[in-house]
């Protein structure tokens with residue numbers, strides 16, 4: 666019984682962070698200290714873990730950390746004030762608002778307030794518009810990480826049939842846009858909860874990206890032998906973290922990413938990449954000590 670080649674995001678992300686550390690050192694030699702800001706609202710354990718990981722990565726490559734934490738009861742106005750403060754903070758090169766936000770918050774109003782020049786997530790309407798139009802701008806971190814991961818593992822993209830399961834704001838929708846750019850030129854089927862027979866779309870694909878947040882959704886009989894399968898969505902249970910791809914897919918797929926240690930570390934590496942790119946373009950940044958605000 667053969668098993669799929671493991672797509673190792675931790676290893677690729679480590680290489681990218683090593684390279685970024687050199688670029689950060691070069692910026693610092695010019696008196697520029699890039700800084701990442703995060704706005705974290707509420708107690709979601711996943712969000713806390715992801716934001717902690719983002720700041721661990723910052724420390725590793727020499728990027729300053731600016732952490733803003735608000736309670737789950739924070740009002741729309743309080744969150745918007747935090748965004749405006751980071752827009753104005755010269756120590757902050759770029760920042761993100763960790764999603765999801767609590768249900769009483771209008772996420773779109775919050776994202777629209779981010780200065781597009783400081784949008785480290787590429788989720789501001791101006792930057793998503795640039796992506797649609799093919800104008801350079803910051804790219805959403807998970808889709809960017811997925812494309813890097815495929816390239817590093819020599820998975821063909823151009824002309825290949827992709828089945829992207831889930832069309833959320835951070836993964837599926839922007840991934841569809843990025844994969845169909847002239848630089849990628851993949852053929853993409855974007856599946857969602859109203860798609861009839863997702864399994865048939867998946868079986869007809871060379872690459873499956875599972876980003877639905879449904880544990881073990883993709884079964885072995887959804888995968889054509891030798892296809893590449895990326896597990897992106899996760900479900901946290903008392904037994905641990907379950908990915909969107911059933912572990913037995915391993916015996917059918919040619920290449921496969923694990924539920925953790927695959928796309929997740931690449932999302933974080935691409936966030937740092939966006940920050941370094943903003944700083945290198947001459948975006949706002951500062952020299953001096955790391956900043957820790959509200960940690």
Ligand SMILES: Nc1nc2c(c(=O)[nH]1)N[C@@H](CN(C=O)c1ccc(C(=O)N[C@@H](CCC(=O)O)C(=O)O)cc1)CN2
Nearest residue numbers: 714715718761762763764806835925926927929930932
């Ligand atoms: N503002 C944003 N919010 C969210 C995004 C995003 O791109 N921008 N994406 C997701 C979650 N996400 C980013 O924040 C994310 C997911 C996973 C990881 C990660 O490192 N995962 C580890 C496991 C970590 C753990 O044990 O909890 C892994 O895969 O090894 C980082 C970031 C939703 N929100």
